[in-house]
Amino acid sequence: MTNLVLYRKYRPKTFSEVVGQEHVVQTLTNAITMGIISHAYLFTGPRGSGKTTIARLLAKSLNCENRKDGFEPCNECSSCNEVNEARAIDLIEVDAASNRGIDEIRELRDGIRFAPTKSKYKVFIIDEAHQLSKDAANALLKTLEEPPSHAIFILATTEIHKMIPTIISRCQRFDFRKLSFPEIISRLEWIINKEKVQIDRTALELIALNSSGSVRDAEALLDQVLAFGGKTAQDIKELLGMVDxxxxxxxxxxxxxxxxxxxxxxxxxxxxxxxxxxxxxxxxxxxxxxxxxxxxxxxxxxxxxxxxxxxxxxxxxxxxxxxxxxxxxxxxxxxxxxxxxxxxxxxxxxxxxxxxxxxxxxxxx
Ligand SMILES: Nc1ncnc2c1ncn2[C@@H]1O[C@H](COP(=O)(O)OP(=O)(O)OP(=O)(O)O)[C@@H](O)[C@H]1O
Ligand SMILES: [Mg+2]
Ligand SMILES: [Zn+2]
Missing domain, CATH: 1.20.272.10 (Zinc Finger, Delta Prime; domain 3)
Structure with missing residues (x-):
């Protein structure tokens, strides 16, 4: 566990752990509680702002056998454990950036008719959805037109302007935003508390300043700082080669x-x-x-x-x-x-x- 990089180790396991993105969290948790589930979601916004995190939370919560407070995944049932350990067969993640997704989408289109193996829903997370090739995007579009009731698609993208409008219009869209300076600070403080390490407040401020609104970047920087044994603002300036x-x-x-x-x-x-x-x-x-x-x-x-x-x-x-x-x-x-x-x-x-x-x-x- 200790060797995991911070941003993986501290990927939020519940909706309450997510920092910022209140509008997204609120709408999704209400929908889960009320059982009003859409078949296609589109998450758009800057990198490292929680798109994949919230997509997995949504999938986990929908298939949880023992949800808490109506919407929180329990993180104890076998379904939650499988998602947390990245071995859930009914959660399929497609990275459109790697091979532009043609084979995967085709496979997905053929496989989608089959009901989920053991959970209520089959959830497909399509990351970097704007990179899907034209063929793959068209195949996806067909599927989105008439999705089986057990299928849920969550498309994530940092570049919404590159998505084809017909796909966008079939999804419920959520706009993620960059995290604010205080939000990033609070997240870093939470982590150093958990890690039981001490770092000066000014040092945390410098990390937050250098993260340009991405929690992942902030956490990766913190990782670097901890590995180096840094504690003060001066340490961080040296580590990052920052100019005073x-x-x-x-x-x-x-x-x-x-x-x-x-x-x-x-x-x-x-x-x-x-x-x-x-x-x-x-x-x-x-x-x-x-x-x-x-x-x-x-x-x-x-x-x-x-x-x-x-x-x-x-x-x-x-x-x-x-x-x-x-x-x-x-x-x-x-x-x-x-x-x-x-x-x-x-x-x-x-x-x-x-x-x-x-x-x-x-x-x-
Ligand atoms: N809103 C957030 N609250 C708490 N932690 C976050 C948040 N956003 C990002 N993180 C942290 O950053 C890591 C990466 O986040 P995530 O994978 O969700 O980003 P993303 O928006 O999908 O980025 P990308 O566009 O690069 O895929 C998470 O594992 C988590 O540690
Ligand atoms: Mg992502
Ligand atoms: Zn559960």
Whole structure:
């Protein structure tokens, strides 16, 4: 058990363990309780937000021999155990990404007429459904037109715009969203409690900041951090090769003073110390964004001012006071564009250098 990666180990086993996605959970649990089951569901939304997790929960709950509170799987009966151990024969998972699903859908179409082997429902989870080939999608469509009463389809996709509309219209659709910063923090806190390890709150904030709304990414990062024995924000910065806000703060000092040469020199010194231009740029853009919002209204900044110490916050406040609103926006846009160009640049820091020159030169005009 201990060797399982965290995100597998802690895949929610009940609906109550799911973080966020309240609208999805509420609608599905009501439907289960009332016995109003649709034959086709479509789960769409960003990666690592709970689509597969909730699809399996739905399947498990529908076939549970001893549901609790009307909708929760018991996790004790043989059906629940089989799902938890990934050996349930009436839960069929098709990964459309692997071979675009042709054989599997055909097989599925032929096999679907047969009643479930031992459970009430045969549940088909079709992951990355947008990747089904045209033939497979058409075969699926046929099946969705007249599904046998024992069959339930759950289609999951991160790219709904690539799905054919006739399939979408035959499904009950649920839109998953990225998890918020506090939701991810609460999930990480729950896990470290279970794992009986201690990690600083600021460290958890940095992990959450780097997960871009995906619980799976957050949990994978936490895994890495634990394996490394990390506990503090500093550990995490080192592990992820993150650039410190204080480093970026110093850099912004040069921008405030309009010093092109020293700014470029500082950038290159930072790169020589082994920092990655992409990471530098990411921290810089985030820093300037926080500055922009802080300038617009300190009350707006509260929920997004994360990962900054009190000292860093007051430095940022005094720095942004040097800029006009539109000037700050212009500089932020320049560095944002630079960030997007780094990947394709033969000299990785060149886009940042150009942004420095452009942001300070135009100012003198
Ligand atoms: N809403 C959530 N609440 C709790 N844990 C979650 C949630 N979403 C994701 N997780 C965690 O992340 C892992 C991966 O989630 P899941 O497989 O459900 O994501 P997904 O939306 O299907 O992503 P993908 O599009 O990449 O397949 C889960 O095992 C679980 O640990
Ligand atoms: Mg999935
Ligand atoms: Zn059960």
């Amino acid at each position: 806000n204080t480093v970026v703060g110093q850099f912004v000092d040069y921008l405030c003073q309009g010093q092109v040469g020293p700014a470029i020199e500082f950038l290159n010194k930072t790169m020589e110390k082994g920092k990655d231009p992409q990471e530098f740029s990411k921290t810089l853009v985030n820093y300037l964004r926080q500055g922009m919002i802080l300038k617009m209204g300190p009350e707006l900044a509260n929920p997004i001012l994360t990962g900054l110490t009190g000292e860093e916050k007051s430095k940022l406040c005094s720095q942004v006071a040097n800029f006009q609103d539109n000037e700050l926006r212009r500089i932020l846009k320049l560095f944002l564009e630079a960030e997007n160009k780094i990947k394709y640049s033969p000299i990785p820091q060149l886009p940042i250098e150009l942004a420095i020159i452009e942001s300070l030169q135009n100012e003198e005009k």
